[in-house]
Amino acid sequence: MKNFMDQDFLLDTDTAKHLYHDYAKNMPIVDYHCHINPQEIYEDKKFENITQVWLGGDHYKWRQIRSNGVDERLITGDSTDREKFDVWAATLPKLIGNPLYHWSHLELQKYFGFNGHLCPDSADEVWNLTKEKLATDELSVRNIIRNSNVEVICTTDDPIDSLEWHIKLREIKDLGFKVLPAWRPDKATNIEKPDFTDYISKLSDVSGINIKDFDTLKKALLKRLDFFNENGCSVSDHGVDFVYYYPADTATVNAVLKKRLAGEDISLTEQYQYKTALLLALGREYHRLNWVMQLHFGCKRNNNTAMFNKLGPDTGFDAISGYAPADQLADFLDALNISHELPKTILYSLNPNDDAAIGTIIGCFQDSSIAGKVQQGSAWWFNDHYEGMRAQMKSLAALGCLGNFNGMLTDSRSFLSYTRHEYFRRILCGLIGEWVECGQYPNDEKALKELVENISYNNVMRYFGF
Numbered sequence: 309m310k311n312f313m314d315q316d317f318l319l320d321t322d323t324a325k326h327l328y329h330d331y332a333k334n335m336p337i338v339d340y341h342c343h344i345n346p347q348e349i350y351e352d353k354k355f356e357n358i359t360q361v362w363l364g365g366d367h368y369k370w371r372q373i374r375s376n377g378v379d380e381r382l383i384t385g386d387s388t389d390r391e392k393f394d395v396w397a398a399t400l401p402k403l404i405g406n407p408l409y410h411w412s413h414l415e416l417q418k419y420f421g422f423n424g425h426l427c428p429d430s431a432d433e434v435w436n437l438t439k440e441k442l443a444t445d446e447l448s449v450r451n452i453i454r455n456s457n458v459e460v461i462c463t464t465d466d467p468i469d470s471l472e473w474h475i476k477l478r479e480i481k482d483l484g485f486k487v488l489p490a491w492r493p494d495k496a497t498n499i500e501k502p503d504f505t506d507y508i509s510k511l512s513d514v515s516g517i518n519i520k521d522f523d524t525l526k527k528a529l530l531k532r533l534d535f536f537n538e539n540g541c542s543v544s545d546h547g548v549d550f551v552y553y554y555p556a557d558t559a560t561v562n563a564v565l566k567k568r569l570a571g572e573d574i575s576l577t578e579q580y581q582y583k584t585a586l587l588l589a590l591g592r593e594y595h596r597l598n599w600v601m602q603l604h605f606g607c608k609r610n611n612n613t614a615m616f617n618k619l620g621p622d623t624g625f626d627a628i629s630g631y632a633p634a635d636q637l638a639d640f641l642d643a644l645n646i647s648h649e650l651p652k653t654i655l656y657s658l659n660p661n662d663d664a665a666i667g668t669i670i671g672c673f674q675d676s677s678i679a680g681k682v683q684q685g686s687a688w689w690f691n692d693h694y695e696g697m698r699a700q701m702k703s704l705a706a707l708g709c710l711g712n713f714n715g716m717l718t719d720s721r722s723f724l725s726y727t728r729h730e731y732f733r734r735i736l737c738g739l740i741g742e743w744v745e746c747g748q749y750p751n752d753e754k755a756l757k758e759l760v761e762n763i764s765y766n767n768v769m770r771y772f773g774f
Contacts, residue, residue, distance in 0.1 A: 324741025667707030
């Protein structure tokens with residue numbers, strides 16, 4: 309029997325152990341998509357207890373605590389931090405096979421030196437140990453990042469954001485890592501949302517451009533794009549239902565937006581025409597700026613209406629969508645490519661059934677400008693577990709070029725989540741080790757070292773140009 313999550317966790321062959329410990333383990337981390345707060349980095353925040361750093365805003369954990377039949381007051385309500393921690397400690401032992409079990413214990417090992425397992429019997433020990441260590445400077449936000457060997461962080465930022473905290477962080481000479489904004493224009497895209505017109509009014513104010521039609525909207529967004537670009541942004545990120553391709557002429561799109569701004573209802577087709585036009589327009593600008601376009605799709609959000617009304621979005625009530633038409637994705641990319649304006653693009657589907665389609669579509673749009681110009685993104689959200697990561701990499705390897713893969717990101721709101729990169733690298737090395745030891749790939753030291761180090765770090769630095 310193997311020891312619980314020891315140094316060779318998930319490394320089942322000698323080759324895997326060698327590749328992880330000698331190559332992958334010490335490579336720097338580039339977290340090119342996350343949801344952490346740059347203000348907390350600037351202020352070098354210190355957390356009072358493990359609940360604040362672990363459970364605040366973590367809807368992954370909230371979902372599982374709810375699955376354990378816990379009252380919502382103890383999850384997102386007015387209960388104490390200790391009460392919230394205790395219900396998590398009581399839930400965790402039931403999560404065998406769930407990545408949250410592995411992530412939680414990797415974090416306890418790395419940041420707190422706790423090598424046991426969290427359960428109600430050990431809750432007091434873990435609470436007291438973590439509280440004591442979080443009180444030290446070693447676990448301030450900046451030192452967590454430094455001690456995690458992180459070189460670059462890309463946050464998630466709305467076009468109307470002032471980027472105040474990014475600007476202040478850039479002025480710190482000895483910070484030791486980069487914190488860069490990433491452009492997330494979902495509120496300008498989601499024309500069907502109730503708050504769309506209010507958002508467009510705010511965008512008008514911030515940009516200084518009176519948005520009255522699609523042409524003026526593009527001018528406003530272009531002004532904000534250039535502002536983001538001046539402040540170190542080179543990454544966009546879109547959360548869409550699917551990648552739309554409902555082409556329409558400018559007059560039609562102008563009419564759609566004018567109707568919506570006037571408070572009139574628009575049809576589903578008009579909604580998709582607007583979204584297609586905006587994504588295409590932004591894609592061309594990303595190409596001009598040499599940015600990376602990230603497209604996240606395949607999620608059906610806010611499924612529990614009662615809880616959405618109570619808690620709002622991003623609180624644990626989203627699910628995998630079954631509708632992500634591959635033909636529209638291909639046509640969208642082709643529309644940009646035909647005019648030589650397709651930017652570097654990363655595609656993420658929440659539905660693993662889309663992996664094969666994505667693997668074939670990306671092969672249609674590679675060119676000589678950069679290796680792996682169009683990428684399949686890492687296993688995302690409901691897929692970033694052991695089986696999901698292996699499945700995504702095996703599909704990409706079978707249909708594409710795994711050696712050019714950009715590797716892992718946290719997509720997290722927690723400063724302790726950098727161990728997800730360790731988790732990914734262990735799974736990567738385990739998979740490659742299997743292929744080598746069963747004779748599917750040669751035991752070529754130079755080639756293996758290059759594969760592991762590139763997927764862990766080098767590829768993403770080359771691709772994004774950080």
